[in-house]
Amino acid sequence: MKEITIMLASLMTFLKNSRSKFGCPCNEGADIPRSQNLHSLIYFHSNDCIVIADERGVILSVNPAFERLSGYDSSELVNVLPNKIDTYIKDGEFYKALKNAIALKQSWEGEITYTDKEGKELYYKLLTIQRIIEEDGSSKYIAVLSDMSKMEEANQKIWYETNFDALTDLPNRHMFLHHLEQQLSKIERNNFRRTALMYIDLDDFKEINDMYGHQIGDTLLKKVTTRIISCIRNTDLCFRIGGDEFTVILPDIENLYMVETIAQNILKELSSPFELENSKNVFISASIGIAIAPDDAADSETILKYADQAMYQSKKSGKNTSNFFAQSMQDALIKRFQLIKDMHIACAEEQFVLYYQPIFEIKTGQIHKAEALIRWKHPDGYLINPADFISIAEETGMILEIGEWIVHEAIKTVSQWRRMYNERFQISVNISPVQFHQKNGSMPEWIKVLTSDAFAKDSVVVEITESVMLEDSAIVWERLKLLEDAKIEISLDDFGTGYSSLSYLKNHPYQYLKIDQSFVKQLEINLSDQILCKMIIDIAHQLNMLVIAEGVETQYHRDILQEMKCDYLQGYAISKPLPADEFVKRFFNSEE
Template sequence: MVQSKQKQASLQKSLSILQAALDSSTDAILVVDLFGKIATFNPQFMRIWGIPAGSLQIGDDEKSLSYALKLLKDPPAFLSRIEEIYKNPKQRHASELEFKDGRFIESYCQPQYLDGQPAGRVWSFRDITEQKTSRKRLAQLSFGMDQMHDSAYLITENAGFVYINNQSCKALGYSHQELLQMSVFDVDPCFPRHVWAAHWAELKIKRSNKLETIHKTKDGRLFPVEVVANYFEYANVGYNLAIARDISERKRIEEALQQAALIYQNSSEAMLLADSDDRILTINAAFTTITGYQSDEVVGKHIGILNTGGHSEAMWQAIHSKGSWQGEIWDKRKNGELFAKWLTINTIFDAQQTMQRRVALFSDITEKKKTEGVIWQQANFDPLTQLPNRRMFYDRLSQDIKKAHREHKRLALLFIDLDLFKEVNDTLGHDMGDELLQIAAHRILAGVRETDTVARLGGDEFTVILSDVGDPANAERIAGNLLQKMTECFQLGNEVAYISTSIGIAFYPDDADNLKSLLKHADQAMYAAKRQGRNQYCFFIPTMQESAQARLRLSNDLRLALAGQQFYLCYQPIVELATNTVRKAEALIRWQHPTRGLISPADFIPIAEETGLISSIGNWIFQEAAEQTSRWRQSIHEKFQISINKSPVQFRNERDSHRDWLDRLEALRLSGQSVVIEITEGLLLDANSSVAEQLLSFRDAGIQVSLDDFGTGYSSLSYLKKFDIDYLKIDQSFVRNLAIGSDDMALCEAIIVMAHKLGIKVIAEGIETSSQRELLTAAGCDFGQGYLFAKPLPAQEFERLFADCKL
């Protein structure tokens, strides 16, 4: 009996000790029997689950569960887990519970055994909210460090890395795992062990330090860095948080500035730097050499100190509006001597586009101008009449033909021959003949407009270029006036002479599309005038009549083509160069004439524009292309886009046509982004309020605008921003001879960079070789178009080839 009481007392003591251990535990503990009834629990269990004191008793079953369900964020999931646990008495379980009040509780459940059989379960619960919050903050901090453009290293006293961010790996070429096994000595050749020890001791005192050093990449490349080191201690352990920035570019700039300073002082070109009030701050030695002024004589003075009064207003307007100007001007040296100089002025602006400095560079070109002037005059002008000679004439005519082609205008060429000049020259002598030629040149000049060019080709042959002549009747009127002037007497000293004139007239582009043919046709017309009796003018009639008749026939056929369904569209893919995908195409019209076969758009589009038929043709193109877009958005890609060319004539003649196009898109349930309107540079140059209104209406409807053949016209770059252009199409003339280091490559790269700076994407036209494609892709060009990818294709063939949006 005594022994039994002793065992009972011992057991009771053990239970008391166990209960005391439970009560002192920081974890919440609940013990239940095999049937889920409470065997025991500790105060932490009551606290975590918010159970009022005295609310639970040994032997209770579902009461504690009811409290838990009130607190849990997802009670059904908890009940489901409990049900699964109690189906298998031997199952262990661990989970994380989320409370409605934001707490997180870690839960463990394991079976208890008695004599080898399950007798109940022990549940333990631990509040891990603070741990979760800390881990989250640590993750946020790590994420933030990984977003830095600078490298970040957490370094111990022995120079080992305990943390590195993503940029560190990118900069050095190592993986995270590799760097964490390395030390400062592996990546910084400037810090051997003895230097590191001194650095650490200094940093421990200063707590912060900034220095420049060298880092070495995995492949052995060295690059300069600026490091900001910060010392701190955690848990009595010292750490260095080092932020390293690659300063390669800064070093390059500093070196460039040093070189610039050397160049500035040793340059043979005069240089000056002025402040925002155009007051001189500094000059170089060459300035003194050229002008005679010492530094103390000009510093603080206005940059116009050398001005002779000959500086054009246009020059100062350009400087004040654009910030730069370049050209030839005349200025005055200190001794009063005038000199010619080639001047370049540039303005330095701050981030707010406020002027900060003005930089001027100039060289003395006085002697060069004198020599060049004599040589140029001799090379380009007839010494007798001072008119442009054959060389200058060819240059002027070439430029005027290009201008007429670009602006779709007509020019006339008059070929003039002086009848009976040979007789006067042979009879009165060469001196009198030369005087007659001088008087004839003066009369011809007086009979034409200031904008026209009069040239002497040689002997008694003269030419007149009538630019933008318009109606042929204008050329006829001028030719008649010249005939009249030439019939007047020529007073040659004491002698009087009479001559007449034969004039041939040819037009560009009516009679010829190039300089050689135009000159030949005008010459032929002049001989025809001579054959018809002299003292008259003659048009190049045969070619002119033939051309007019052909154009008339084509115009009549063009009126029947639309009704006769002779037009059809082809589609040329526009390829995204980076991904090799095709989600764009350009719609191109084709005319299958019933008797003449396939007629080029280059032949019939100009006629359609002249006759006004371009309006109905353009609307048909848009309708067909829009319907095709709708079909391909279902069969190829939901964002497929087709580009449609719109003629400048359509913009000028159809103020409300854009509304019809928008209505058509709406009827097809297409967004504005389904089509792109392609326009020419010339349209922007001549953009009146109607054009601007239509372009803005397209923009408001979501329709994008592409500028075709960019770089071949003369439109101002300001229009790119004014009309919010979406795409620039680099003309195929720049792509055709593309090669590394070529001028065309430089132009393409410049266009791409400029466009991207303005938020504009770039499409290169005329890509025919893989080399061209690779160069453009490397330059950052967005899209490509050309025979390398595909010729313009009928819709069915296009869909067959590009149904999966891939080449």
């Protein structure tokens, strides 16, 4: 505005200095002399449009900028009223209001839309119309207009980029939150019917990008958008709020069955093959979470959080399904967050302890092996079972720290027991798949410890599950080879519960195979389990592996497994897991 004021002052000086050329009225269209003074330069070279008119509003002169932008030549404009060339100013009410404002304040300021010679609508800002009173009492008017078309285009582009997703043309997260707030306020203010919020996440979309590339992935997202929109009502709104995440706001829902029907239609559409470039058929699925306002929550942050939780429940349920939010989900999440917080404290305050469960050798009737099992000794005095926290430790990555502690503690214990009680004693330690697949640019600490020369290598057995082998990568092979070269024995744990591929047994260096307790517990009443256990034992022996049966709880279990030529027994029939001091008292300092 300061620049316009300076310009007007210069133009007023210019107009007064050029009074001889602007006699009243001007009906000859005399040109303004291009004098070399500053005021003349401003008039002729300004990028803003300048119009000078007499007291009747008849145009006396326009500068070159106005000619360029309007499409008119100055000869077509001089001696013409503005409303003859501008449809906007033909609006009588506007023109009247404009004249009244100038008569009252000697100036006018505002915005107008201007139409050029070809009829194209241009955006201008009529910054100022200034009235100048001559010495003889007559008036002249100077109008300075700034072309806003490019600015308007830039503003439109910024608005679009702020509120819409460039790939799918769907409104984005910013627009989603705005519309969600609006919809929830309508419910509260006008007692509208309920609104449903769907949170849709594509399952394993990263694999599509990794396999086919991001260009194919982008094409797929566009097609996904089309299919989702085809399943919802005209009143529903779809948004893309993340890479492979979409939301749908469904206002004014009659019943939950209608919402579930829409969700199932979306799942069905998305599970059909997508034909992409080069006739590639790509298959995907989605997980959907649904929350209802105001039943579940009435504010946007909470309702979105609940829909997200319901979506993750769908992921846990096997994907390609939908779930409505339930309060139990929130309760479970609160419990999980508290557990994670407590685990960090437990690591810092050394609240974890190792218990040891003996492994009985049938052939000798002796115990010279044990499995190290972690327990969490809570400050309140109770023990937390690993089944309640190990999976969360794996998901959060805390298992790396906990696992290293287990290895160090087990090595310390077995070294002491060998020195004091039994020089042949072995302790088995469980290595999580997360530890085994750890990728941080260097060798994991647990590998360094186990392959060092700080202890007897035959004193520790590494237990791994079949899930370690599912990622048959160079890292897995490298770490197995390191353990084999260091003479560390390896036990395949929980055999029979996973994929149980015989290729695992053939191709990898296991010394022990552990039969999962789910087969052992039913030996008394289930003939199939008896057959399977006998078959596993025979196969293992043929491959020069020893067999350990877990979950041995009765004398019958001991007897029948001994008949099947099983090598080792582990379970409550032998002993429950014990703290280190109790284990020593029972198995090293007694006559048993």
